[in-house]
Amino acid sequence: MGRTDSSRSVLPAHRARAPWPYARLDVPALRAAGHRPHPVRQFVLKTRSRCNLACTYCYVYEMADQSWRGRPAAMSAATRSRAAGRIAEHAAAHRLPRVDLVLHGGEPLLTAPAELAAPVDAVRAALRAASPQTAVTATVQTNATLLTPGRLAALAAAGIRVGVSLDGGLPGHNARRLDRTGRPSFAAAARGLRLLARHPESYAGLLCVVDPAQDPVETYESLLAFAPPAVGLLLPLANWSSPPSGHTPPSGRAPHTGPAPQPTPYADWLIAVFERWWHDAVPRTRIRMFEEVIALLLGLPAATETLGLAPAATAVIETDGTLEQTDSLKSAYEGAAATGMDVRTHSFDAFLDHPGMAARQIGLDALADECRACELVAVCGGGHYPHRYRDGEGFRRPSVYCADLQALIRHVAASLHRAAARATAVPGDGPPGPPAAGRAQPRAAAS
Template sequence: MIIKQFIIVPFLKTTMKSIDSVIKIASRCNINCKYCYMYNMGDSSYRMQPKYMTLETVKNLAIKAKEYCTLKNVKAFHFIFHGGEPLLTKIEYFQKILDTIKEHLYPEIYPVFSIQTNATLITDEWAFFIKKNKINIGISLDGDKSVNDENRIDHRGHGTYDRVIKGINVLKKHDINVSILSVINVNSDPVATYNHLKYLGIDSVDFLIPDHNYDNAPATIKHDLTYKREETPYADWLLKIFDLWFMEEKPIDIRFFRYSLIVFLGGNISFDYIGTDTNDVFVIETNGDIEPVDSLKICGENFTKTNRNVNQTSFSEATKTPIIDLYIHSKNKDKQCVQCQKCPIFEICGGGFIPHRYHSGNGFDNPSIYCSDLIKLFTYIQNTLLNQLDIKEKENMEYLDTKKIKSVLDTVYN
């Protein structure tokens, strides 16, 4: 049964509460992706960061994490090791980082560990380390060789695909589950991309819309501050995959689609483009600075700086800073522009990902620059889901038909 397979089990997993934190244990990267918000989108503050996080900072991070979980009555803290490239850290030192965290959290708080890596540095030794410590592993890959190597290049301008595949194969040899993070390239064939990722034997994929805003719009769409536009290249790309994915008997997990279906069936979640829940995610830089989501770096130099640091400041105190408070509550209706407040699909998208709303002239008082894409995506997905439901009262349910996309846009922008 489609609904049981796609929704019920994943929904139970999704509602397990934890505090999430992106830990920048390395501030540099061994590759140089063209679209990277850390290094190539206008914020050079990484140059002021130490290359690696010290164990003293790790200890204070763990202490503050435990305090915050206790305050929030949450029993798990998710440490997402990131960069830069976290595997630039030596294995022995990485083990000390994990041991320090465990020492200061157990037994009251359970630490969950994940690594987001470009996979070019993975060896058998790293695979042993990952498996021994039960670390979830996410790998960045945009598609096949031609698609991936268009943007994911090294510092000499060479593509990284072959090295990534080598790393994936090492992990698979050690029976380690692999998740993929893939930035959408609308010039690629979405079905070919999806089939290629399935061919690699991955467990899940998270398709990401590129980080752009009104000051730096994607070349694929026209825009102005009247917001409304007819072209929807990102929705069109994703929906070609959705049509295949939704009808598959044993699909791979695609978070964007799964979360959409959960929200349509009454759940609420915290995700960049979906839901209206609070965003309980912190970013910790290598020097211990506490910041909001790092994609906000596309908004300008030092934009994410808060003058709060885990070596001196609690997470609770950091949430009171304007930029972190804005991010945490960015899905609240009172944080939205007029267009989003009256939009029929607001309860689904929550106004979209906050960095995508930014314009230097009026801050975040705008719909997402991808608003038209989101409207088309969610109306289509919801309509597809409702067509599959065997509910007697279905005809009485309020939902947006994909045929009404244009009228939805008129409702929002007129």
């Protein structure tokens, strides 16, 4: 395999904006040296390219990349069928036991209830013919404002679980989540979430972007009011060229290379939530970021692209059939997620040979020198890939949240050490927090 003519067509802009990996990673040489790609396991289907909300911070509509403007509003039946065939082809070639589908947008619930399950049905049908051993899990990521009993019933009948994006469980937390007429959307989202909470078998969880301007414990407790089985806390999409609000590392250097400690407002926020979650007498929800840090500290695998060194395994299929990398890259620059490939003419094996995708599968070799030398690298993994970007340099930098990640990881490690010491001192008296915590010594230093 190798780069196709179509993939080369998007690389000149990439080379100027991001020399790493687009000018400096030789994928054919990488393959000749024996490095084999890891198959795609998660497929994000952009069933809608438009949204009924106009959130002021949205990475799809309000940040650097505006490619949505030239795409069809909805994925056609023909594109859906071609995408399903490519997914089945990939699953058969790699004998995948399971593929994970995510229906995404825009807002995927703009689709009529009768059509909501069509992309998942198409993939299941293609897999039955080409790779019958491959199971399918499916979720839809929504803002919940259009969630109705009819839509929820249609999704449940197809075995599609529902994940919801929300900035907190109070109206004031969601001031930037407006509909297209400028009106607040929280009341409609809350109605959808209350409906979803009555159907836990369909409830995948909540995603919430960290906002240091909001009280962390209040935000956490307010989310619990919607009874989520899991909460995903996300750092805002920012990078060295567009730093996070109120958090500008000096001179563009990685925070841990400076002579003095740097402020860690995002770690402070997360640590406050961690302390409340960790010390809950009865676990009330899972918080994925904390569980992933704990697992990685204990030397266990963690299924995430935001921490650790596991290879990226996600492909995005846009409404027009275009194949893209994870769309959080759109926060970096126009076209950052582009590959020049589509489901009509490219397989997912070809997609894996795109330098942007290959760079996210080579672990330590993709990281900056200071990351490779850091004792926390197995846990942090350099941080979320889009957070490493700097214009004219690319993605071979520490995360712009480096100081925050260090502070959070060390805090969690210290909590694990204390829990392990208590469990050792009083046999049978388990520590607070998740059942696995304290059962093994953390890999990273707690100091």
